[in-house]
Amino acid sequence: MSVSADRTSYLRVESATRSFDGVPAVEDFELDIAEGEFVSLLGPSGCGKTTLLRMIAGFEIPDRGRIVLDGRDITATPPNKRPVNMVFQRVTLFPHLNVFENIAFGLRLKRVSKEEMQARVGEALELVRLPGFAERNVQTLSGGQAQRIALARAIVNRPKVLLFDEPLSALDLQIRRELQVELKDIHRELQGTFVYVTHDQEEAMSMSDRVVVMRDGRIVQVGEPVELYREPSTLFVASFVGNPNVWRGTVATVDEARTLVAVGDRRLEAGRCAVRAGDDVALVLRSEILTLSKHAQGGNGAAREGASVDGVVADVRFVGPLVSYRVDVDDRQLVVSRPSQADVLAEGERVTVAWNPRDVLLLPTDDANERTP
Amino acid sequence: MFVFLFAPIAIVVLFSFNKTASLTFPFHGWSLRWYRAVFSSPLYRDAIVASLRVALITVLVVVVVGTLAGIGVTRHDFRGRGLVRFFMLFPAALPGLFLGIALLSFFVQTKVSLSLWTVTVGHLVYVVPYFFLVVVSRLQRFDYLLEEAARDLGAGPFATFRRVTLPLIAPSLIAGALVVFSLSWDEVFITFFTIGAQNTLPLVIYSTVKQSVDPSVNAISTLLLAGSLVFVLSVRRLVADLQQ
Numbered sequence: 001m002s003v004s005a006d007r008t009s010y011l012r013v014e015s016a017t018r019s020f021d022g023v024p025a026v027e028d029f030e031l032d033i034a035e036g037e038f039v040s041l042l043g044p045s046g047c048g049k050t051t052l053l054r055m056i057a058g059f060e061i062p063d064r065g066r067i068v069l070d071g072r073d074i075t076a077t078p079p080n081k082r083p084v085n086m087v088f089q090r091v092t093l094f095p096h097l098n099v100f101e102n103i104a105f106g107l108r109l110k111r112v113s114k115e116e117m118q119a120r121v122g123e124a125l126e127l128v129r130l131p132g133f134a135e136r137n138v139q140t141l142s143g144g145q146a147q148r149i150a151l152a153r154a155i156v157n158r159p160k161v162l163l164f165d166e167p168l169s170a171l172d173l174q175i176r177r178e179l180q181v182e183l184k185d186i187h188r189e190l191q192g193t194f195v196y197v198t199h200d201q202e203e204a205m206s207m208s209d210r211v212v213v214m215r216d217g218r219i220v221q222v223g224e225p226v227e228l229y230r231e232p233s234t235l236f237v238a239s240f241v242g243n244p245n246v247w248r249g250t251v252a253t254v255d256e257a258r259t260l261v262a263v264g265d266r267r268l269e270a271g272r273c274a275v276r277a278g279d280d281v282a283l284v285l286r287s288e289i290l291t292l293s294k295h296a297q298g299g300n301g302a303a304r305e306g307a308s309v310d311g312v313v314a315d316v317r318f319v320g321p322l323v324s325y326r327v328d329v330d331d332r333q334l335v336v337s338r339p340s341q342a343d344v345l346a347e348g349e350r351v352t353v354a355w356n357p358r359d360v361l362l363l364p365t366d367d368a369n370e371r372t373p
Numbered sequence: 374m375f376v377f378l379f380a381p382i383a384i385v386v387l388f389s390f391n392k393t394a395s396l397t398f399p400f401h402g403w404s405l406r407w408y409r410a411v412f413s414s415p416l417y418r419d420a421i422v423a424s425l426r427v428a429l430i431t432v433l434v435v436v437v438v439g440t441l442a443g444i445g446v447t448r449h450d451f452r453g454r455g456l457v458r459f460f461m462l463f464p465a466a467l468p469g470l471f472l473g474i475a476l477l478s479f480f481v482q483t484k485v486s487l488s489l490w491t492v493t494v495g496h497l498v499y500v501v502p503y504f505f506l507v508v509v510s511r512l513q514r515f516d517y518l519l520e521e522a523a524r525d526l527g528a529g530p531f532a533t534f535r536r537v538t539l540p541l542i543a544p545s546l547i548a549g550a551l552v553v554f555s556l557s558w559d560e561v562f563i564t565f566f567t568i569g570a571q572n573t574l575p576l577v578i579y580s581t582v583k584q585s586v587d588p589s590v591n592a593i594s595t596l597l598l599a600g601s602l603v604f605v606l607s608v609r610r611l612v613a614d615l616q617q
Contacts, residue, residue, distance in 0.1 A: 057525060079524040080532075092522040096540045105536070106526040157526065 009068075010035035010193055011056070011161055016065035018051055025051040027217040029065070033161075038187050038194040040204035042240065043214035049197045052214075053163050056195060058082045070160055085154035086163040089170065091146045093138040099125075099149055100134040106157040124152035127186060144175040151183075155190070164196040168203065180207055201241050205229070213237050235282045235363045245285040245334050248365060251275045258357055260305070264330070269307040270360035284361035290336040292325060295350035308354035309334070313347050327353055382598070389591035407592035417593060420577040427489055427564075427573060428557040431496040432550050435504045440546060443508035447515075465502035472499060473566030480567065487569035495563040500553045507549035511542050548611050555604060559597070 009032040016029045026048040033039050041049040054060040056067060058079030066075045074082055085106070093102050103121045112120070125131050128148040133141075141149065147167050154162055168176045184207045187194055198204050204211045205225040213220045213228065213236075221233045225241075232238035235246065249263035254277055260267045261283050268283060275281060295310055311329035318324075322337045323344060334353055345351060392402040411417050439461075445451075446458050464472065476495045480487060519541070523533040561575050568576060578594070581587050 059521060059524075078529075079521070080527045080529050084525075086522075086525045088518060088522060090518060092516075092518045094519060094522075094537055094541075105523070105528075109527045109532060153526065 008034060010037075010070060011195070012066075012068040013052070013056070014066040014068065016052070016055060016062040016067065018055060018060055018062050024048075024217050026055070026062075029217070029219065031212060031219070031222075033193060033195065035193055036191050038184075038196065038207060038209045040196045040198055040208040040211045041214055042198060042201060042204040042211050043220075044240075045199060047214040048217035049199075049214050050165055051217075053086075053165055053195060053197045056161065057084055057086050057163050083160040084163055085157050085159040086165060087147065087150050087154055087167040089166045091143070091150065093141075093146055093149055093153070095139060097138070098134070099130075099136045099138060099141075102138060102149060103134075103153045103156050105153060110157075120156050121152075124156040127155060127189065128152045129182065143171050144179060147171070147179070151186075155186075155192075159192075161193045161195060164194065164198075166198055169198070169200070176203075183207060205241060211241075213240060232284075232361065232363065235284070235365060238282075238284050238361060238363060242284075242286055244361075245287065245290075247283045247285070247332060249281060249283055251277050251279045251281055251362075253277060259362065261362065264332075265304065266309065267305040268309070268360075269305070269357045270362050271358040273362045275362055280365045281362045282365045284363055285334065285355060286359075286361075287324070287335045287337040289355050289359040290334065291354050292327070292336050292338055292345065293352050293354070294345070295352050307357045308352050310350065310352050313345050313349045313351055316344065316347055318344075325351075327351060329353070385591050386595050386598070388588060389595040391588060391591075407589045408596075410589040411592045411596070414589070416577060416581075417574070417589075420572055420574040423489055423571050424558055424574040427493050427496060428554050430493050431500060431557045432553050434497055435500055435553050436546060436550050439501060439504040439508055439549070440542075443505060443512055447509055447512040461505040462502045464498050469499065469560075469562035473563040476563065477566040487567055489569065489571055489573075491567040491569065492564050492573065495567045496557045496560055499560065499563055500556045503556060504549040504553050507545055507552065508542070511545035515542065544611055548608055551604060551608050551611075555601065 011033040013029055013031040016026055017024060018026045029048075029052060031039075041052060043049050051060055055062050058074070058077060058081075061076055066073055068074070069083070094105065097105070100121055103124055104117050107117045107120060121134065122131070125133055128151050130145060130148055130152070133145070133149070138146065138149065150167070168179055171179065180203055187207075196204070196208065205228070208225060210222060211225055211228055212222045215236060221228060221237045223231075228237060228241050232241065238244060239246070247263050247268075249261040249268070252260040252262040252267055254260075254273070254275060257272065259270045259273045259275060261270060261281060263283065270283065309329045311327040311334065313325055314328045314333070315326040316323060317326075318340070321340055323340055323342070325336045325338070325345065327334045327336055336353055389407055390403050390405070392404040392406070442457060442461055446454055446461075467475075473495065476491070476498070477487075480491050485491060515538070519537055520533050523537045524530075528536060559575050561579070564573055564576060572580070574593075578590055582590055
């Protein structure tokens, strides 16, 4: 899906601010979402993502700012009059109604004819892969089934925007992964506009067209998943979307070709970056950019400058397609991942960890001490 | 100890089927004559109708007022919320005897003539706390997210109440109503002080026993016992349904 600057705005959040007891949960928030887009709001708990979603749903009214949907200002429209529907974090199926009546809830309020209701509920059940569940008692459903029915109950109303408030967070890992794939398929089938709140970076990155990384009620960075991964604007984003190795240091020299960063008594090489000598930086080394080789016998000790360091394998973890190594480099550590097909190195083996300087990220450390994964 | 519980019950039930008017052993044989006496007596019939009328009106008013007050107190944070809660529960702290005398002097002062209506007012004041407690405890563990989900799906406040809140709290309302009915049905103290010309069933039984030895009292007591057994069992069923 193309994400360009001149994308037409379908759902627009305009300098929205909402405070609780004087503490701002969302502050001066600006966001434009295109029709048919799948946007995730990603951030740690308390970052304001749920408050923002609830403002779009109508459960919270912003203190300041506007919310415009399809050209109509809905800032103060009550939730029952907004053409949006929500899938909640907890199961909110009505326990006194069966599956059919739960899904038909919105249609009954709109006095849809019996035939149309039957057809639309049937379609919705097909879409969430639970045909034949219409007469089930909702209390007999598993967690995953309940959330599918909740999705069907929302979709059946053909909302202009579908809202998701961490709908999978209470489910087992395997079911969660399954439903992530299905949700993305459903998005493709419906061509609908989805706004999805989550604190799970993998979930956000794997499903969305765009991810909005939030913190303390504000946007830290917005972008396509690949963009966020490759070019995070801050260490916070890099940490949130990757879980990389982070070494702190000071820029020693910068020239046309490369940047050297002093970390302890080492001078480590990165590509050309927009930094100046003397800057404090975070050297971000993702585990997959690192290569691992057996230390050459009889070498003249560890190189202290360049795009590699020597160390000792401290721990080997086999995680399916990858083998994850923890390498002790003096008093620091690096996590390196290699494909499982490569020779497995033993614990205690002396190794050299190397990288391509261009793959290294140098980020400001401003917010570094506030959150380190 | 259970002898004192079950022996009297057994004796009352047994003698309600007695052939003769004696209330003591020996038992002379089976008959339904005392039941026939109860059903053919206009005194009992009128008393039953009067008691039913008082109990049903009490239930109706308490269910509406108590439910609204319960919702107000649990959902909305308003000034005087504590006061409302206090006034709804306060009558439970008053002895029935005191409440009866107080109501009587109030009605005399305000020149309201005593009738079944004054009895009903007395019962209302007396039973409100019990119903209120049942409703409030149900509403406090109500999942408000269900109401948000209903709003989200297009239901306005009234439709949300009718389609989600009410059906879910209905079992508690019915249980509360049954409790209220039974409290009103055999209430004596307040009724005694606020009654007019038309007596309720407990008062008729009381005066019958005082005046003469009438075995039909055994029959009506047995009927009441059967009624309250059915009542208790149905409440238990309801509670079981609630907990599943």
